[in-house]
Amino acid sequence: MLGYIMRRIAVSIVVLFLATILVFILVAESGNPLAILRANPHIPRATILAREKLLHLNDPLWQRYWIWFSHAIRGDFGTTIAGLPVEPQLISHLLVTLRMVILATLISIVLAIAVGVYAALRQGHLADHTATVTNFLFLAAPTFVIGLLLKEFVAIPLDEHANTTIFYTSGDQSPTLTGSFIQRVPDYAAHTALPVITLILVTYSSWAIYQRASILETLNSDHVRLARSKGLAPRRVLLRHILRNALIPVTTVIALDFAAILGGAIVTEIVFGWQGLGQWYLQGVTTLDTNITLAYLLVTATFVILFNLLADIIYAYLDPRIRYD
Amino acid sequence: MTEIPGLSPGEERLRIGTTEAGMHTIPSVGPADPRSAPDSSGLAEESRGQLATVVWRFIHSPMAITGLAIFAFLAISSLLVGAFWHYSYTAITNTLNAPPSWSHPMGTNAIGGDLFAQVMHGTLQDIEIALTVAVVATSLGTLIGATAGFYRGKTDTLLMRFVDLILVIPVLAILIVLANKVSKESSDWFYLALIIGLVSWTYVARLVRADFLSLRERDFVEASRALGATNRRIIVRHMLPNAFGPIIVNATITVALSIVLESTLSFLGLGIQPPNVSLGLLVDQGQDSATTEWWLFVFPVIFLVILILSIFFIGDGLREALDPRKSRVRA
Numbered sequence A: 001m002l003g004y005i006m007r008r009i010a011v012s013i014v015v016l017f018l019a020t021i022l023v024f025i026l027v028a029e030s031g032n033p034l035a036i037l038r039a040n041p042h043i044p045r046a047t048i049l050a051r052e053k054l055l056h057l058n059d060p061l062w063q064r065y066w067i068w069f070s071h072a073i074r075g076d077f078g079t080t081i082a083g084l085p086v087e088p089q090l091i092s093h094l095l096v097t098l099r100m101v102i103l104a105t106l107i108s109i110v111l112a113i114a115v116g117v118y119a120a121l122r123q124g125h126l127a128d129h130t131a132t133v134t135n136f137l138f139l140a141a142p143t144f145v146i147g148l149l150l151k152e153f154v155a156i157p158l159d160e161h162a163n164t165t166i167f168y169t170s171g172d173q174s175p176t177l178t179g180s181f182i183q184r185v186p187d188y189a190a191h192t193a194l195p196v197i198t199l200i201l202v203t204y205s206s207w208a209i210y211q212r213a214s215i216l217e218t219l220n221s222d223h224v225r226l227a228r229s230k231g232l233a234p235r236r237v238l239l240r241h242i243l244r245n246a247l248i249p250v251t252t253v254i255a256l257d258f259a260a261i262l263g264g265a266i267v268t269e270i271v272f273g274w275q276g277l278g279q280w281y282l283q284g285v286t287t288l289d290t291n292i293t294l295a296y297l298l299v300t301a302t303f304v305i306l307f308n309l310l311a312d313i314i315y316a317y318l319d320p321r322i323r324y325d
Numbered sequence B: 001m002t003e004i005p006g007l008s009p010g011e012e013r014l015r016i017g018t019t020e021a022g023m024h025t026i027p028s029v030g031p032a033d034p035r036s037a038p039d040s041s042g043l044a045e046e047s048r049g050q051l052a053t054v055v056w057r058f059i060h061s062p063m064a065i066t067g068l069a070i071f072a073f074l075a076i077s078s079l080l081v082g083a084f085w086h087y088s089y090t091a092i093t094n095t096l097n098a099p100p101s102w103s104h105p106m107g108t109n110a111i112g113g114d115l116f117a118q119v120m121h122g123t124l125q126d127i128e129i130a131l132t133v134a135v136v137a138t139s140l141g142t143l144i145g146a147t148a149g150f151y152r153g154k155t156d157t158l159l160m161r162f163v164d165l166i167l168v169i170p171v172l173a174i175l176i177v178l179a180n181k182v183s184k185e186s187s188d189w190f191y192l193a194l195i196i197g198l199v200s201w202t203y204v205a206r207l208v209r210a211d212f213l214s215l216r217e218r219d220f221v222e223a224s225r226a227l228g229a230t231n232r233r234i235i236v237r238h239m240l241p242n243a244f245g246p247i248i249v250n251a252t253i254t255v256a257l258s259i260v261l262e263s264t265l266s267f268l269g270l271g272i273q274p275p276n277v278s279l280g281l282l283v284d285q286g287q288d289s290a291t292t293e294w295w296l297f298v299f300p301v302i303f304l305v306i307l308i309l310s311i312f313f314i315g316d317g318l319r320e321a322l323d324p325r326k327s328r329v330r331a
Helices: A002-028 A035-039 A045-054 A061-072 A086-121 A126-140 A143-162 A181-219 A222-229 A234-271 A277-286 A290-318 B009-017 B042-047 B050-059 B062-084 B115-151 B153-168 B171-185 B189-215 B219-226 B231-267 B279-289 B294-322
Strands: none
Touching (some): A002 B153, A035 A045, A086 A126, A143 A181, A143 A234, A143 B279, A181 A234, A222 A234, A234 A277, A234 A290, A277 A290, A290 B153, A290 B171, B050 B294, B115 B153, B115 B231, B115 B294, B171 B231, B231 B279, B231 B294, B279 B294
């Protein structure tokens, strides 16, 4: 198993660095990040030339990439176009995004399994149809649509009705927030609720549809019929014989979707004005800041790889036939 | 069991007893099922071709046929509105921020644009982009997947590495970089469709590859090779038709997902650029006035969600209809 994990990490890292080359070229070729400064007649030409030299903008592409690569491999992500170090920004944005993504992923997994199992066991009944239609509705609605609907038609009317702020619709925390961690929790919660709900709704739906199909498939298998005919308690059949087997394909889907959750987080952060990684990345791309863009890619990819490894371990636990050698 | 048309009672019992036993959770359609009445003889089913069976199942699935009807209605009406409605989507009228009325069924925006014309044009634009993406992604994915699955070797390794890449970096993040570059070069929607197609082919490719890996070991492939068929002929005439079902289902899902991607990019300001409109762009423009000029936000949202939903329904119906496990005639 260890060998397998090592091989997978190695492959991912190689692929990842190839990706950074591609993205670097795409971003660097999109234009001059100092174009706005150049257009400003009040900035002396010498200043711009000095900045260009500092940012190595006139060096050949491969050389610029090498400068980034040789630093990044030692954990130094350089500075932004504005001249600030990337790393502190990266960490503060990462913490904001992780808060949202981890909560949303965990709740989505539980919700998807619950809805999927329930719908499958009640197949053809009203509950099943309701769940299926709801799942498809959330599957069809893009992230920004769900986010905006929650914000405009749930949170704002609710806040107006209650005459106090139950849900904050903008920002990841109040700017004036002070006090100990315990004192800050209510403020975090009021800010985090809507983005997390948005991310859950777009994430759980496809998993629930998949979970339902997977349970139905298992329900029809011989070993479940055998377990039933042995006279095992329905509860035991459900947990040990159906659920355990039905979770195997779902685990794969969840693991594969983790990158998509981080993609959804970009949109959610824009809708709710969070100072998270996704927002920072979008800003990095549009300002043609290669250091921000590449730092984002490395960090998100690392989390996706870690999450996938976790899924592999769970996978091996669920299905003892799987050997990673 | 509800999906099996034209079973006589005896056959149905036989089926439950043998192939798909244990389906007790599925409400079995009794012999009195009205749908089996028109051709209740099992022979009719037997003599029906594969394609006809699939079509029969598709049009008898309420969800699928609703989806198809809605999609067709949206596509045709957006074409008609584009051609005959007395306001163009770029027209600017003197009525500013007007709520829906007879002359402006969806109201007007802050500069006097007719929202009805814009929403319908946005719908058409989304459909155009989505179909282009589906064609690009499906042909590219099928080509690469088939080559990788059939020849294995370097193509296969290369494909799987690229898939690895798509798996570790959010598709949206890649698309943002591409769209940012493309939007600087051209505002043509076709380029937008191309780049969405470029990130959407991997799933089809993986699917076709997996199918081909198992198909190439099958007897009929060996038989045609023994008869002297060229690789090309084996792939095109024997293997591709066998992988056709999953490909077409996936193409449909790609249509729906590319609308999601396109509208997201447009919402972020990196997709369709004004004066052209797409539903995502309209939602973006309408979001600030969602509670005051509600029509600017609500209509694009409704059309966007219904459009995507209808395509998902079609895709799901196709998947059910093409599922060989549901087929009585052995494929």
